[in-house]
Amino acid sequence: MTEVLTLKNVxxxxxxxxxxxxxxxxxxxxxxxxxxxxxxxGKTTTISMILGLLRPTEGEVKLFNRQPxxxxxxxKIGTMLQEVSVMPGLKVREILELIRSYYPHPLPVKxxxxxxxxxxxxxxxxxxxxxxxxxxxxxxxLALAGNxxxxxxDEPTVGMDITSRKRFWQTVRTFAxxxxxxxxxxxxxxxxxxxxxxxxxxxxxxxxxxxxxxxxKARIAKPSVSFTAAPDISLEPLYHxxxxxxxxxxxxxxxxxxxxxxxxxxxxxxxxxxxxxxxxERGKLEEAFEELTSTxxxxx
Amino acid sequence: xxxxxxxCKMEIIRVLRNRYFVFWSLMMPILFYYIFTNVVNTHPQxxxxxxxxxxxxxxxxxxxxxxxxxxxxxxxxxxxQGWSTFMRITPLSDxxxxxxxxxxxxxxxxxxxxxxxxxxxxxNNISLSAVEWVMxxxxxxxxxxxFLAIGTLIGLMRKVETAAGVSNVLYMVLAVSGGxxxxxxxMPKVMQTIAQWLPSYHFGSGAWEIASGHAxxxxxxxxxxxxxxxxxxxxxxIRRKQEAV
Ligand SMILES: Nc1ncnc2c1ncn2[C@@H]1O[C@H](COP(=O)(O)OP(=O)(O)O)[C@@H](O)[C@H]1O
Ligand SMILES: [Mg+2]
Numbered sequence: 001m002t003e004v005l006t007l008k009n010v011x012x013x014x015x016x017x018x019x020x021x022x023x024x025x026x027x028x029x030x031x032x033x034x035x036x037x038x039x040x041x042g043k044t045t046t047i048s049m050i051l052g053l054l055r056p057t058e059g060e061v062k063l064f065n066r067q068p069x070x071x072x073x074x075x076k077i078g079t080m081l082q083e084v085s086v087m088p089g090l091k092v093r094e095i096l097e098l099i100r101s102y103y104p105h106p107l108p109v110k111x112x113x114x115x116x117x118x119x120x121x122x123x124x125x126x127x128x129x130x131x132x133x134x135x136x137x138x139x140x141x142l143a144l145a146g147n148x149x150x151x152x153x154d155e156p157t158v159g160m161d162i163t164s165r166k167r168f169w170q171t172v173r174t175f176a177x178x179x180x181x182x183x184x185x186x187x188x189x190x191x192x193x194x195x196x197x198x199x200x201x202x203x204x205x206x207x208x209x210x211x212x213x214x215x216x217k218a219r220i221a222k223p224s225v226s227f228t229a230a231p232d233i234s235l236e237p238l239y240h241x242x243x244x245x246x247x248x249x250x251x252x253x254x255x256x257x258x259x260x261x262x263x264x265x266x267x268x269x270x271x272x273x274x275x276x277x278x279x280x281e282r283g284k285l286e287e288a289f290e291e292l293t294s295t296x297x298x299x300x
Numbered sequence: 301x302x303x304x305x306x307x308c309k310m311e312i313i314r315v316l317r318n319r320y321f322v323f324w325s326l327m328m329p330i331l332f333y334y335i336f337t338n339v340v341n342t343h344p345q346x347x348x349x350x351x352x353x354x355x356x357x358x359x360x361x362x363x364x365x366x367x368x369x370x371x372x373x374x375x376x377x378x379x380x381q382g383w384s385t386f387m388r389i390t391p392l393s394d395x396x397x398x399x400x401x402x403x404x405x406x407x408x409x410x411x412x413x414x415x416x417x418x419x420x421x422x423x424n425n426i427s428l429s430a431v432e433w434v435m436x437x438x439x440x441x442x443x444x445x446x447f448l449a450i451g452t453l454i455g456l457m458r459k460v461e462t463a464a465g466v467s468n469v470l471y472m473v474l475a476v477s478g479g480x481x482x483x484x485x486x487m488p489k490v491m492q493t494i495a496q497w498l499p500s501y502h503f504g505s506g507a508w509e510i511a512s513g514h515a516x517x518x519x520x521x522x523x524x525x526x527x528x529x530x531x532x533x534x535x536x537x538i539r540r541k542q543e544a545v
Binding site (some may be wrong): 051053071073074077079081083084085086087088089090094097098099101102103126142146189 | 302303306307313314317318329377380381382383385386388389390391392393
């Protein structure tokens with residue numbers, strides 16, 4: 001498989017803060033990759049370095065085996081930044097024509113309209129008069145204008161209504177089916193799960209996990225066994241078993257987290273903890289993810 | 301080349317759609333011109349010479365304004381709204397972008413000069429020779445360079461409001477003290493001395509010389525070139541300092 005993007009030991013430090021800390025990964029042609037992580041995890045900083053807007057403090061970013069700033073790279077990528085911006089004073093059609101003129105093989109305006117849900121009316125509107133949703137659509141169209149091989153979106157669906165969101169993902173899937181590479185960032189696990197075939201889980205500027213959504217989910221959302229036990233019972237014996245990942249008390253119940261719940265049950269009886277009212281709980285993904293998120297907040 | 305043309309065209313469209321431009325750079329100078337040559341009687345010794353002189357003043361006033369204001373404020377606006385960031389990701393090179401903006405500005409200036417010249421000629425039936433019309437037009441076009449450089453300096457500011465405020469004040473101060481609203485001969489001695497060192501005075505002075513049948517003085521050219529170099533260096537220096545952060 002051909003590699004479209006490679007990051008090698010990339011670090012970005014701002015004056016006091018290390019926003020991205022020694023990350024490495026590569027993405028092959030045709031992959032749809034989600035950069036998933038809570039606010040402040042370093043998603044935008046990473047994307048800015050990929051786009052050549054920020055220079056890494058250390059490490060190396062390569063697109064199509066070239067530097068991000070090279071013209072040959074720019075001709076092959078399309079992007080929608082977190083902060084949507086449009087050129088004031090021009091009508092939507094004029095902006096599309098202008099940006100299309102920069103690329104060797106642009107998509108026809110008609111296609112851009114169909115793909116993004118811009119209307120004929122929108123085309124005649126001046127950019128500064130567009131609503132937030134229309135601006136998003138224009139910005140989406142600008143990302144696709146050059147018929148890019150690699151498309152990068154930073155939190156693309158923030159501020160989109162449900163219809164636009166649906167249409168957006170539909171278009172993304174169409175492009176993915178054509179063998180284009182797509183990278184997008186999000187802080188919604190659900191979105192990453194639905195749209196991507198690979199998730200890079202960011203936490204505190206580092207990659208906490210990298211894999212298919214199913215793998216990631218299995219990793220962050222572990223099933224657990226919960227039970228009630230007399231308060232004076234020591235849970236000490238359970239700590240010695242490596243199959244158990246975590247033990248905590250919540251609402252008068254003891255929770256034992258492990259991917260192997262059968263083994264936990266076995267241990268409960270073996271250690272004679274006098275457990276009553278035993279329940280097996282499937283891992284709650286959103287909860288697990290939120291937990292991950294909250295630790296990041298504390299770290300700031 | 302096509303990229304450059306499209307870019308230029310769009311730059312021009314944007315300026316022409318800007319109401320401030322149409323008001324400040326076309327309507328105001330023509331209105332002033334009408335008032336100070338027809339309504340208010342300034343009792344000039346030579347009516348024809350004064351009318352030609354003041355037409356040059358107003359054209360210089362117009363072109364100086366769009367050089368300082370239009371370009372600078374737009375640069376700040378584009379940066380503040382993130383458009384310049386987006387442009388950096390497109391394959392358009394910085395130099396083509398800059399060149400297209402300058403070319404677009406020049407076309408706008410040619411348009412302003414032509415419109416105001418025609419308006420002035422019609423209002424007061426001014427009789428300059430064809431060479432004088434063309435030379436004074438060219439002088440104003442080229443003399444705008446130091447002011448475009450001021451525009452790029454203004455363009456380095458972070459807030460649109462600051463940029464608009466500063467450029468407005470600078471524009472008015474340069475215009476008045478450079479003798480574009482009224483000749484510096486009627487001003488106090490101190491003002492006359494100061495004017496000798498202002499780019500706006502020398503910008504106007506070259507045009508006045510041509511309109512009265514002379515060539516611009518060397519001093520006019522020298523000072524404008526010096527200011528151009530100064531502003532360009534300053535702009536380069538500030539940009540480097542901003543990038544370092
Ligand atoms: N220009 C900057 N100067 C200082 N700190 C920054 C800058 N940009 C981002 N940061 C910090 O780096 C961290 C990562 O930010 P960012 O990449 O925007 O996260 P995300 O996009 O995942 O929300 C944050 O803590 C943020 O405050
Ligand atoms: Mg972000």
